[in-house]
Amino acid sequence: MIGESLPRLEDAALLTGRGRFIDDMDLPGQAWVRFLRSPHAHADILGVDDGEALTVPGAVALLRDSLETGPLDNRSPVRRRDGAPLVPPPFPAFARDRVRYAGEIVAMAVAETAAAARDMAEAVAVDYRPLDPADTEELFEWATGDAAEVEARFARAAHRIRIPLANNRISAAPLETRGALAEWDARDRRYTLFAPTQGPGQVQEALAKALGAARADVRVITPDVGGGFGMKNGIFSEQVLLAHAARLLGRPLKWIDDRAEAFLSDYHARDHDTVAELALDAEGIFLAIRTSTRSDLGAYATGAGPVIPTDGGSRMLANVYRIPAVHAETVCRLSHTTPITAYRGAGKPEYGYIVERLVDEAARKLAIDPAELRRRNMIRPEEMPWRTPTGLVYDSGDFAGNLDAALELADRAGFAERRRASEAAGKLRGFGFASYTEPDGYKDGRVTMRFDEEGLLTVTLTASSNGQGFATTFSQIAAAQLGLPVEAIRVLTGDSDIVGRGSGAGGSRVTTVAGAATVRASERIVEKGRRIAAAMLEA
Template structure:
């Protein structure tokens, strides 16, 4: 139906957002608000001595300077790590106390040491510059594998060799048997480079105390208010009911805005101390120093194959950098979140994965778009591509021989997942046609004639989505027929409002303009699991669909009364209740008006509520989006410059609510994947621990000119694990792009004997690899 599921409806939020009508956290102001600035450690590791705030307090407009002693005096707790991970031996991982302001030591550059609150942002910054801190610098460690080396500085005395955890999964004995009988073993060291999320809108918060109730209120840019409310309650040792957490429009999250941060806790503390609102907005360089980072793994991967190129076993040993403190989900990302997907789309019978998480004097590392699944897919697809070259089977054939066939669905993997649907062979074949592989030889010859080298690379992927627990939706129909949806997810720009309206149009027959979507208010929306892992529309949408079904059920007897018939003789479709076999019908709006006449329920704004139905839906299992990405690029061997010329995508997202939203997610994800593959990398000075890529002058993001034309085909097989048949689309591009692009680059450089190149493959890295290969060949 018009505006319903499957329609390419323009985003309803865009008119407001593109004409300046957005309301982001920094746009919110409260009467009498003050401003916060933070004194941050200039050292990667230092003991903190005396803190002298006298000069800061003398700055006109400065109201207070706070340190951890003030937080301790109020009995504030620590920022939590929410992972329940157990080590190989069953013991817990090494935890890290994480106060909102440094206690005793600063453990990374940018670690917040003190907080200055003033009447204006300028006065707060001036005051912060005048706080005198007695630092005693210590040696630091920033490298991922270096952290485990004997004799390296310890970030925490409680973590010998900087080891946070030693975790494993799979069947090590079965893998040893597989390797013993293998005809060929292929191995590769794979680095997954550290990146910064860099959303357009930086982090911000505005904390206050409600004058009437005394409750603590905070506006905060987030991916879900309810998890933050629970954490704040524990940190402040208060009931959750004493917190009102609000998130307005959000300009990008990518996982990074899911977590709690020290600044939020400190601003709440200061607002309570001063009894005035306290506002903090991150600047871009501050964001590079304080936002949680993503990725940062070093892995040794080994694949055992038989004489026909079929996989017998896979062993992966990974060192994962967690930073100086454990973020909310830090240990979970490289372990349970990502490692189970190292099966990929393949029938590998035996797998063993071991992950060591390490502390370093760097910012915490947590979920970044895909949260472990891109890391797994990159490792697996680079290794398999390498195996295709070593065996001579080629990239496509080695995958064909090892794909899980669609006839095997549902398929139980050796690492505990059950894939319900998918046609991996068809995705590959369609991807090769879409990419015009048949014409590649001619295009390669043309490139070479112009002094360039052309390569084509492919990757297939599968990921687990729709986790994070249940989701709640309340569908409220007012007397005038307008619908209010209250839902516990949080849009970060993905188009939730449009997608949810389309589901309501499909299930209740209401027009988009007659629907209000409410998210990000812990008072109006009483419970929710938030946004992350492509869960919002598959899980939240399923809760919404169930709530809409409850509305229809509650309204049917009233419709039957209006139609003067029995409820069993009434059916509902496209917004109308009809007596079966007749043309007698009434609209949902008419039924709502009738129901409202007998109720006293009043909603926000004084609207009379006719029906209000809440549904909390728990997914019985994950969903598994999957697909094939094919990248084609050209390299200038004289400069190392890489240009991605063509990009083809075949994706299986299950039921698609809105193809336009899906295309936006694919394009955005591919852009982030291209950025990681060719441009983005966080770099620390190994001696001082200083962040060398601390601004957009030093850290390169993809621009419009870097993006190729993207061709997309959807091979959608509905999921069986949710009522809408959805699988999720938000992370696919960022998963498929890095291995496809690096595989294409290796293909282009293969004539030089280059078999691998690490991300990011910058012009300097590519040029250097070519020169080294030439020198080796000459020798």
């Protein structure tokens, strides 16, 4: 079973239109929400004129002064350069007196239909007093590595490579935009939020904190999700405000982002300016590497934002190479831009890019074939396990072998001829390659396995699938361990009442960690089954 190609169990429903995404969900008596967002990056709010908004057919309410929620949870594990914990400024759910980035929420229009809510929002007049951008505010400094050792190695290096690099700001732009459906149960005094997340447990915790509610009084349900890429792994203002307003108005509220709004409202990613340096000896052997990065976190720090340009990515500063000394320093700052969060690798691709650009530049400066320079400095299989200067341990790997296999598959030997043919046709042709590795397996991977009276096994995960195919993967693992057909297994995710506390999908970790937890749970089931069978059979 493991190692076999198994048809994905999720696909039949998704390919025949039976998937259930947030925009497919409705509740009786629901109203629709449109958020009013600032067109200014920095401005005082002098007043909000309802205008004709409440005369729009289907108008329900325009909410602003009655919105009273706590700030978003933006705690971060990162520590400052001096070792002190990072305490970022509060992240408000909406702008009350001053906006600090374009797209920040100012108010919310509630109507019987989505179109009416949009008409209401367009009828509201907000009096702004635009302000000059504030000087970029430095939030904290951070550093890792041995600066003195790196400086000593640079001092005796035969070659020093130095390049400036800009890793531009991007939007995750998943196929499915964000949205939410919130309900307040007055009898049970409990919130329910339906939203595409990468794991309901962590959103439940953050939502409860912002609402001033007990965690048990908040339920988060995640249906099918059309892509997350890290961006859907945290709490958003819209989720908090929707749940709060559902209680205020006593009816369910629904909001669906459109693509234009998403580019303003979704957290962005990256936005780093780095100066990177590599020291080499006369033979082209790497001696040390160092980076100095300025990271723009946006107007407010999210919980993930400070991790990415610091602890999250710098661990990969040695990449696949025998680099004996590293040093990285980062200055994280706030600006009048959309807040930053994790996106596909969350710092590791960024630092991998830095290293590989340095290697390519060194190859050009030293007139060494870029493949040979990499091969010369790669960690060898016989050197495993290998501890990097950043503390990671590589247990295995044949990086040079992988490089050679890739070059053969790409027919690098025939590239010169292909380039000549392209030039003759008036076209350009290039050949580039890069090495990359990244850690996974961090955080928890909580799994629960239960048999019902009919013998059906239910496997429960804290992470929600964003397209990874968890139902297939974990059915396959459990089936292989327990000798069951996959048809006798179902995988449940996405309901905080069922899955409980635990991390969501992210960091390339779910199959590694939760998969191992599934194996361990299966072993316990087998052992328990043996004891029961022994007692029943009097063996």
